[in-house]
Amino acid sequence: MNARINKKMLAGWFYGVLIIGCFFSFAVQGQVHRQKSRKPRVIATTDGEIDDRCSMIRFLMYANEWDIRGLIHSSSKYHWKGDDKHEAKSWHPVAWLDEQIDKYAEVYPCLKQNDPDYPSPDDLRKQVFVGNIGYVGDMEQPTPGSRRIAEVLLDSDPSEVWLQAWGGSNTIARALKSIEEEHPDRMAYVSKKAKLFLIANQDDTCDEYILKKWPDVFLIQSSAFGAIAYSWQKIMTPEQQKLFDASWMKVNILSGHGPLCSMYEAHDDGRFRSEGDSPAFMHLMAPGLGSIEHPTYGGWGGRFMRADNRWRSAPDDRDRYKSILRWAEAFQNDWAARADWCVRPYAQCNHNPVIVCNQDRTHKVLELSTYPGSKIKLSAGGSFDPDQNKLSYHWWVYKDAGSYWADAPIQDTYSVDATITVPKEASGRTIHIILEVTDDGAPPLTAYRRVILKVSGEPVELPADAGADPAYLRTPITKLGGPPQETGRWTFYRGINLNGPPVEIDGNKWEGDDAPNFLCEDRAIHSPQVRLRPPTDEARARMIHSFRWNGRASMTLTGVPRGTYAVYTYVWEDNNPEQFSISMQGRIVARNHYSGTEGEWHRLGPWIADVTDGSITITSDGGAANFSGIEVWRSKPSPSR
Structure with missing residues (x-):
């Protein structure tokens, strides 16, 4: 007989013991769960990209939080299966989702013991359908997936259905088209039920069909998802990165937490890879924040503002990604607790606190009417932790969520009871107060309540520079110099008006957009009607108003002599705020620049480039960037002694 123990047998015995323990604990353990209201109905569509597969692991670990009505394979502009007319592109076989549910089945007994609302593996399997996957934007014919979406939207339950597009929106669009064709009399009914959450815009079906034929449908389009997508290490602070690095992931998720977590496709060294699609369902979590009902309030999935015919990601403190990352510690710790739930009985796991705010134990947002100068007493008395x-x-x-643009003084910020003094300038506006209650378990878990103070009186006019630097936006700029003297001796080399004629700025002659040895093919736009902030001289204003626009802008100067150069770029915002990063010579020189509100402009730099190959290249990545001008100074050699 072979004395060595087979590893698979040992693992099977180990998880078998855990499952038996979970069943036993479920039978005897008295428990207190989070307050439950009716769970939101959810249909998730996915193109099977690796970050979708990572997001799905987290999604399944929170499957108790919503009523899952569909898990549907779809295509996107990055991935499709192909058909008789279209070659496949980077398609991952659909079996991956079934395999994840099989692993979910292995940890289901422990998950269910921690919360009996977890759906059974068989229930989840019944929700898996193949949608429109033939090619990008495929919505030519109904599919089992599109039929499933239409069935749920047409059923007699009038409650909202969250349709999440982790890839393209084409299968959702096909479902809506079938309803339009077969049940045109039900379109108004469906428009009230359907709640779409798109991760970016991964095909054209939203713009070309959904918003044209279904103008009343509620639609969120996230651009802040990048906070936890592939480029997270370029976006997060060093402290935030610790919650996603290899050591954290190995301890809290990848090792010792059962077959579902071990299936998570982290980087080879264990680092978090990407979950760009998770904000679609994180929006439905942390219900005490009220962001599910009110996108402007902000929650784990981000904060949003109404723009055109949809809700778009809004910045917090002029940073689009902060609307997600401000909650990073809480949602990562929460995920780590769910990983424990996969392998441990209730008594050995941590569970979220239960908040009582001003004697209210629900998840509802508390709205209190008040007046300028008043003092409001708030209490979390009665809040408790189910694990003691x-x-x-x-x-x-939460300044960005309210209409009052500044802080309100809070006395006893870190106590069970607090007092808020309502500023006199807050007349006619709202102030959002967030209560966080965190336990000292392992990992520590947080619950939330939101209190909105509705201040009586006539609104004080919102300063034009609220949320920005007042001194900068109010002070006219009519003269700017070159790089600081302490950085060296510099002489003006070139200035290029990216979408206009030659112009003289600050006494230096700039070239126009037809300049030689210069290449930029980004879209040319002219918006002279926008009032610039800060005000500036006429020549500079003409240059700023004519600009190049792109989500991935690129400008290259060629024929540049070998040497050291200092480079400035003029950027501005002509309508809605954007956030983007700028690179020069392939190196990020401005990370997550916030464009500001309409009319705001900046001269960014100087950035130093040592040119050896005859060119200077500037690119942008992230949101749409408006570039108006490039200004280049050349280093002069120091005088010999």
């Missing part, structure tokens, strides 16, 4: 852990409290003002 010690609780800590934090009250803070």
Whole structure:
């Protein structure tokens, strides 16, 4: 007989013991779960990209939080299966989702013990359908997936259905088209039920069909998802990165947490890879924040503002990604707790605190009417932890969510009871107060409540520079110099008006957009009607108003002599705020620049380039960037002694 123990046999025995323990604990353990209201109905569509597969692992670990009505394979502009007329592109076989549910089945007994609302593996398998996957934008024919979406939207339950497009929106579009063709009399009914959450715009079906034929449908389009997508290390602060690095992932997710977590496709070294699609369902989590009902309030999936015919990602503190990353510690710790739920019985796991705010134990947002100068007393008395852990409290003002643009003083910020003094300038506006209650379990878990103070009186006019630097936006700029003297001796080399004629700025002669040894093919736009902030001289204003626009802008100067150069770029915002990063010579020189509100402009730089190959290249990535001008100075050699 072979004395060595087979590893697979040992693993099977180990998880078998865990499952038996979970069943036993479920039978005897009295427990307190989070307050439950009716769970949102959810249909997720996915193109099977590796970050979709990572997001799905997290999604399944939270399957108790929503009523899953469909898990549907779809295509996108990055991935499709192909058909008789279209070759496949980077398609991952659809079996991956069934395999994940099989692993979910292995940890289901422990998950269910921690919350009996987890759906059974068989229930999940019944929700898996193949949608429109033939090619990008495929919505030519109904499919089992599109039929499933239409069936749920047409059923007699009038409650909302969250349709999440982790890839393209084409299968959702096909479902809506079938309803339009077969049940035109039900379109108004469906428009009230359907709640679309798109991760970017991964095909043209939303713009070309959904918003044209279904103008009343509720639609969120996230661009802040990049906070936890492939480029997360370029976006997060060093402290935030610690919650996603290899050491954290190995300890909290990848090792010792059962077959579902071990299936997570992290980088080879264990680093978090990407979950760009997770904000679609994170929007439905942390219900005490009220962001599910009110996108402008902000929650784990981001904060949004109404723009055109959809809701778009909005910045917090002039940073689009902060609307997600401000919650990073809480949602990563929460995920780590769910990983424990996969392998441990209830008594050995941590569970979220239950908040009582001003004697209200629900998840509802508390709205309190008040007046300028008043003092509002708030209390978290009665809040408790189901695991008998010690609780800590934090009250803070969420400025971007309210209409009052500044802080409101809070007394006893870290106490169970707090007092807020309503500023006199807050007349006629709202102030959002967030209560965070965190336990001292392992990992520490947080619950939330939101209190909105509705201040009576006539609104004080919102300053034009609220949320920006008042001194900068109000002070006219009519003269700008070259690089600081402490950086060296410099002489003006070239200035290029990217979408206009030659012009003289600051006494230097700039070339126009037809300049030699220069290449830029980004879209040319002219918006002279926008008032610039800060005000500036006429020549500079003409240059700023004529610009090049692109989500991935690129400008190259060629024929540049070998040497050291200092480079400035003029960027501005002609309508809605954007956020993007700028690189020069392939190196990021401005990370997550926030464009500001309409009319705001900046001269960014100087950035130093040592040119050896005869060219200077500037690119942008992220949101749409408006580039108006490039200004280049050349280093002069120091005088010999």
